[in-house]
Amino acid sequence: MRSSPKSVAGLNWLLLAGVVGLAVVPLMVTRNGAFEGADTAATKTIEAMQPDYQPWVNPVLEPASGELESLLFAVQAGLGAGVIGYVLGRYQGRNAASRDKQN
């Protein structure tokens, strides 16, 4: 299955719009949601089901605040996105270079 470059670009924009839409719709539909992590909800369920359960280990390092945690998550996403951009950029450059040679 080969599509023209133009229709692929159009599809890519649609895909991105879909991802944004899927993130925005829950915020509008579930207005009174707490939007806490699903693992917090699971932890609460465990505590409700077995009130005497005590976690037997604590995390090695716990970010001191929500801001520091979100900083670390942003660093994680940034590093990953940088690598993806670098790899795709190299491939794109290679393609452009081989096209120039042919012309």
Place this chain on the structure above:
Amino acid sequence: MFQIFRRFRLALLAGLGVYWVVGVAQPAQAMHIREGYLPPAWAIVWWVVYLPFLIWGFFALRRITRQFPEAKLLLALAGAFTFVLSALKLPSVTGSCSHPTGTGLGAILFGPGVMSVLGGLVLLFQALLLAHGGLTTLGANGFSMAVVGPLVACGVYQGVMGLSRRQRVAVFLAAALADLVTYVVTSLQLALAFPAVEGGIGAAFAKFATIFAITQVPLAVSEGLLTVLVWNWLQTYSRPELESLALLKEGA
């Protein structure tokens, strides 16, 4: 005059910084099974289950980098993709947040073995630095995210390709289902460790599945869309690698 204003602004920034760091403490909110939230016996069981896959993954990784050194760049991309996606905590219709796993792409490109290592590395990073998941629960989280997810991705991809040859549909379904199944397995792991007093494992599974798996449905769709997006880019710019990878997999 200007100097004073600048000093004042600096002090304000520093003050706010300290306030944010010290003052606004929030509980860590994240995903996966938390550190200490699996009883020791279950933590060991899942580590024992995960380890053989991890070793298999190291061998697969070594084989691919030796037979196909040009693939290292693509391997970095697959790893970076899980890294980014597991940092994106997205809101869901259930009113809580979760994040995708991003293991489908690498599993389709390199086979499931490689992802047991790459996914494990992401989990290790988050367990050590972010208090997200944990070292004792890494066996369980690794098994769900880095083993079962990628296996499902490969199975679904092969299945859909065998039936219809529509590659984008196959990539979408593989990535989305791998994401969803990861959290179904997480729910099952929690249900086994914490069976309900009434209804046992089944009732507990239903409870955890509503928390994890239903929250995950829209996120799984997002992950499918993002994976197809990267797939399209690779199809445009990286045809030689994709072609030799397909050959490599058949030859192996």
